[in-house]
Amino acid sequence: MKREIVIAGFGGQGVLSMGKTLAYAGLLQGKEVTWMPAYGPEQRGGTANVTVIVSDEPISSPLLQKYDIVVVLNQPSMDKFESKVKPGGVLLYDPNGMTRKPERKDIRVFEVPATKTAEEGGQQKVFNMIVLGGLLKIDQVVENEFVMLGLKKSLPERHHHLLPANEAALLKGGEILKEIK
Amino acid sequence: MKEEARLMKGNEAFAHAAIRCGADGYFGYPITPQSEVMETLQILKPWETTGMVVLQAESEVSAINMVYAGASCGKMVLTSSSSPGVSLKQEGISYIAAGELPCLILNCMRGGPGLGTIQPSQADYFQSVKGGGHGDYHMIVLAPCSVQEMADFPSLAFELAFKYRNPVLMLTDGVVGQMMEKVVLPEQKPRRTMEEVVKQCPWATTGRMGRGNSNVMTTLELVPEKMEDRNTLLQKKYKLIEENEVRVEEYHLDDAEYAMVAFGSTARICKSACEILRAEGIKVGVLRPITLFPFPKKQISDLAKKVKGFLTVEMSAGQMVEDVRLVVNGAKPVEFYGRQGGMIPTAEEIAESFKAQLLKK
């Protein structure tokens, strides 16, 4: 098993940390992982993206041209990455603020209204966990239990009371996921 | 006790490893894309545990001179920077090489020339392996390609640095520095006691400490005959290093008809390119020099007897390719593919370039 994923959006949307959560879960599940950000001032206010590879085998190039799964959280990222989904691959997006829907027909397209759901629930802080929940519902790249174990291990003890909200968000993302056909 | 696997950036792993290999001091100055090294050291506060000194200097110039001084005291000291900052360090590195001082320098390369970009590059190859500062000298140059190697190499680097009394450069780039991967950190080694330092480095300027004579660390020698002798000794040492310390990784070279030569992150991308080509039935392997100085001359010249041609891939306009060509010496074609200015080649591009340059001839 090998999944090549890119997550892209505005800086501040938690794109990099979502990728890290995914990669760490993969590591805990005993897989090989790489997390490669497009780093620099781009992160601040502009677009941010991170490439995450989860694999059973050692990973050669941490950088890719085409992806199995593309997650886009704003319009510029949609414009940049729609063409980079491998044929038969997955495009997952949050419709919030999107002015143009994906056009490709040779891929599977999913919508996860995570911004709206997070705002309604007053849960903006777990926005990216909702997105991740959607992603993992489409393709169990890693198991939810390892996502939660990763959060538990990486969050300081004083923040552990936030774990249930994160777990709920992860499940919520799966519930609100919708395939666009 | 076996360390558990962690997820961290190459720069962070390097900082952890520096503490764990028993280093006495780090002196640095912030520059993207390697600032996480000093940030991580400041978070870890090694001065409270191992007693390691961490200091943010006023410039790269000052930082490398602090390293010169620390190394002159026989201490295990290091600095890190990125291309423009490493340019500033060259004067100090020349002094360190001339003084035959052990130390570790990390260059997390970014695109140049000039202020350039903060994106990854490998265009400091010449600077790293040919000298960089003034005078005839070499650093030992290690080129890690993964976060694990960023954690493993500091210990090796110091081992070589003290064995040969020579500066060691870890030459990496923004990909390896910024990427997170699984890493198992080395075990904590104790820092050497002052007695151990004096025993290992009887030349060190530690204060006389009852020695009865004074130690002087100087690189000045106004008598040219004596200066030539010094140079001759340095060259002898470099020859010894070339004979004993070459390290490479070979990937699918056993049955290879063609070889790619690449170091650091580019070598990993070449492995992916290699997979693409092998899927098309083209037998390609990758030779990854782990040491850039000493350069794997014998390995490449042996390969030249076996393969039909080489493709050297670098994030530069073509620097290491000159050394590959020197070794191959016309026996087989040596082609080049590179991206510059912070652009990273893709596996697909490399595979295409390989076919265009080596198969259509």
Add this chain to the structure above:
Amino acid sequence: MTREEIIKPENLVYGKTKVLTDNIMHYCPGCSHGVIHKIIAEVIEEMGIQDQTVGVAPVGCSVFAYNYIDVDFQEAAHGRAPALATAIKRLMPDKYVFTYQGDGDLAAIGTAETVHACNRGENIVIFFVNNGIYGMTGGQMAPTTLEGMKTATCPYGRNTDLYGFPLRISELLERVDGTCYITRQSVHKVANILKAKKAIRKAFENSMAGKGTSVIEFVSACNTGWKMTPIKANEWMEEHMFAKYPLGDIKDTEKKHYVENNINAR
């Protein structure tokens, strides 16, 4: 009396400190470096710290300071001595660490290292020899060269419109919070030498007491660079150099009132 009868321990009226080597100094006759070397070495002997001291030599006339002062020494690149001293002291806090620098080294190419070592309050001693000229390279203009003073690179006299003003680095360092003691001394007369020795001892003691950086500026003569006889050079120094670089304590954090008065007086 024969020569042998005269050379006896009981007849000894003066002995060179053991912390000076027997090497013949390369300095010009009349130069202040020899005297400054000697009194630093004497203080090191008197304090009994020869085995715990590490010196840092500059680039300039005193580049070979390590051939004369018999302690462990490091030779710095031009201007970088305070960076070296910083690392030595941080890595070995139980050592006495000093730099010995000229005006080109400390106040031109090494200004950043000087200011920042002082600003960090490194527990080191900086000996700063100010003779207003680059001696070693043959008498070029220094940042401390006086207005109108002729050198090889300002042969018609230092024009402040073109080359700026004589830099009073000690006054500048006074405003840097990490310094604890800044004093300006000279070694052209016995009384001055005795005062300078006291200052040297105090500076070394400050460094081990963790009080911060001590800077001792020695206003010095370079009769060769100035193209004068040694006696004339000393007279010229008193008349011109002391006018721009007045002797005395500039900062002493132990004597706050004195320092404030001193600032007001200027």
